[in-house]
Amino acid sequence: MIKLERATKHVRMKGVSKTIIDNVSFMIPRGKSVGLLGRNGAGKSTLLQIIAGTLDLDKGRVIRRGKVSWPLGFQGSFQGNLTGEQNVRFVARIYGVDTDELVDYVADFAELGAFYNAPVRTYSSGMKARLAFGVSMGVKFDYYLVDEITAVGDTNFKRKSHQVFTDRLADSDVIMVSHSPETLRDYCQSGIVLENGKLTYYNDIEDAIVVHEENLKRR
Template identity: 55%
Template sequence: MIRLHHLSKSFRAGTGVKRVADDICASFPPGRAIALLGRNGAGKSTLLQMIAGTVAPSSGRVVTQGTVSFPVGFAGSFHNDLTGAQNCRFVARIYGVDTDDLVGFVEAFAELGAHFRMPLRTYSSGMRSRLAFGVSMGIGFDTYLVDEITAVGDAAFRQKSAELFRARMAHAGAIMVTHSMSQVRELCDAAAVLEAGRLTLFGDVEAAIAQHERNMAGSARAATG
């Protein structure tokens, strides 16, 4: 379970303040794949990073039970001068998993060929994302935090990624940021909508999508005056 206890987060934005979380109190139930919906700039990725512990809230706290992943597909902690394989071994040691097992899993999944043994600085952004997704999914967590990563690669790789994600969800939960409503319907069984710093949880995915689309339509009308 993940519980947000009076969670708030604000940033300086020009001459004003942008509030992406406004005294949020919410509980994400365990073992559910929950979509996190919201307009661009609503703060979805920031909320995910607060849950992961990589961004500090302005106030309040995140309470977790069980293991929670780093944001799936996040390659920011990788070292550019290490090879893909060496980065896998580095992450495996941090999380206390077998290094050879993780290297073997990621090598087979990411389909990087000879680049897997080359420095990360030679990778394209797509190759980095494939490596990062493989590393994330190669480690067993109780809850996975996912930020758009299943959209990476060609159609065959996206399908493989979705199948791997579903396999993990048989034994874990997830909070997934995505702009693809087809992905929400395919992969998630609950949803939450972040709007103006407030978070609303929905047990019904279609109800969440409808609320999100109303928010989007209202934003479009405001933009056109």
């Protein structure tokens, strides 16, 4: 269970203050994967960071009952001067998992070769994405937060990534941001629409998609 209590968050965009969520009390239940929909700039990625705990609220609090991942599409937490392996060891210590086991898992999964022992600042964006996804799959969470899931690498790597992620969701839920209704239908059963600082939960992802598309028509 993830619960927001009287949660408020403002951000500055192009010098203008924007309300992302406004005095919201809301619960995301366990047991169903959720698609998060909203207009461009509504604050979906910001909300994921709030749920993850990487961004603080201005007011209110977030209650988490379960282990919550960082947003899977986010690579900015890597220290560029450290190697891929050193970054993985740091993550392992933070999340209390076996360090050597995670290092070996990511080495095999990410297929970075010698670059695994090179500074992350030398990586291409695709290599960073492989490292980020490998670390995320190597740590088991109750909730996986996904910000625009991106397929990287060749066909075999994409197939492997999809299979591992699907396997993880057998015992875990996902909260996913995507502009693709088909992607949301593939992974999510229910939906949340973020509109004008408010969150509305829909038990069926199809209902959430319909409401979101109607919102877009009212620009």
